[in-house]
Amino acid sequence: MKKRRGFIKAAILHLLKEESMHGYQIMKELESRSDGLYSASAGTVYPALQELLEKEWIKLESDLEKKIYFITDEGKERLKELRKREEGDFWADWKERLIWRNSEEFIQLxxxxxxxxxxxxxxxxxxxxxxxxxxxMSAFLTEMTERLKIANK
Known part of the structure; x- marks a missing residue:
């Protein structure tokens, strides 16, 4: 199964809208914005950066020392689309999500x-x-689906 990186890609776009960065800076800034709740790994960030490059939402500029990523006009448009669906502050929502994912209730579920x-x-x-x-089996699954719908009301 392909690992989902949608939230990380959105976070990277938000960061690059503020300023261009190299990969290590992005990882450190993600950790900082989460107050240490999220420890970004190269195995998550670089594949997300590659996907963003392929979609042309970011560009890569190489200087002598580091590869610097910056957001493109297409990336800014994508960010506008994402913001239409967001409720509240992206970073506050991100921290809230990370707190939930580390909670006993989430782990139990x-x-x-x-x-x-x-x-x-x-x-x-x-x-x-x-x-x-x-x-x-189909009847059982239908019953469980209906019970979930009732529980979600």
Whole structure:
């Protein structure tokens, strides 16, 4: 499964709108903006930078010492589109999200979802070898979906 980097890409665009930076600066600034809740790794930031380059939302300029990234007009337009969907301050929302992802409640839910996914894969395999159980599995999933909808009201 491809790792999602949407939030990191948006954060990078926000940073580069403020000033051009090299990769290490971006990683350090992300950590700083999160008050240390997020420790940016090269394995996350550089692939996100590559995706932004491919979409031409940022450009790369090399001087003698470092590669400097800067936002393009297309990147600024993308940032405007993202801001239309945002509610509140991007960095405050980002910190709030990081606090949530480090909470006991999130970890508990994530563990439960991972267990559910594992059991779901097993159930799908059983249905594949026993197609007559598909209706029962479908009814179960429909019931769980309806229960989630009710819980989300």
């Amino acid at each position: 994530k563990t439960a979802v991972e267990q559910w996914e594992e059991e779901m894969h097993k159930a799908m395999k059983r249905v594949r070898s026993n197609p007559e159980s598909a209706a029962e």
